[in-house]
Amino acid sequence: MEDFEDNEFDGPIKKFMYVNRKAPYGTVYALEGLEVVLITAAFDQDVCLVFVDDGVFQIKKDQETTGINMKNFSPTYRALEGYDVEKIYVEKESLESRGFSEDDLVIPVEILSSAEISELMDAQDVIVTF
């Protein structure tokens, strides 16, 4: 009774990587991708998130969306920790070429070079790109 909603799952644990490549607004990819991550977080898999290219804009601090009449969903990335999604990586080259540093981001991340991200990709069972 105590833990009946905890979704105990006995299947093999796979390594999932979600790659976020697009800016947060203008297309629906970023928001839908975030929802997929939050929903699949319930299935006790080994999940990591990567932000590359314009995807780094998704976790940029101080987003102001009233002018485009969209909800600013960047605070939701801060909920990932509560969903036990703690492996979050940002590609160094993408971050720096946009003039950002780690201090510009809404969540703590690990910054990896393009080569390190490639290695990480090699180690995954499933890669989903948004």
Next chain:
Amino acid sequence: MDYTVNDQTINADEEGYITDISTWSIDLAGTIAETENIDMGDDHWEVVNFLRDYYEEYQIAPAVRVLTKAVKKSLGPEKGNSKYLYELFPYGPAKQACKIAGLPKPTGCV
């Protein structure tokens, strides 16, 4: 399934979640609770207010597992467990309490 509170109509979807969070009020919460057959006491309000704070901070309604963990962290283990939360909200703390709190259906509640 709209609600009527103080002669005002509040729009809701077919499952009873209000469509515009800014139309929420304490009176509306009472009305939604009645339709859910929940007799709101201090313990119910504590969870509803907790959910509203969570939404304010993260802009989503948490999945039940995440809610339970967050309640445990903030209100202690005697409240942050399934048994306690399901006693307050028998049809699911995330679903029922979120509805009463005026939040959307929880993300991760399929």
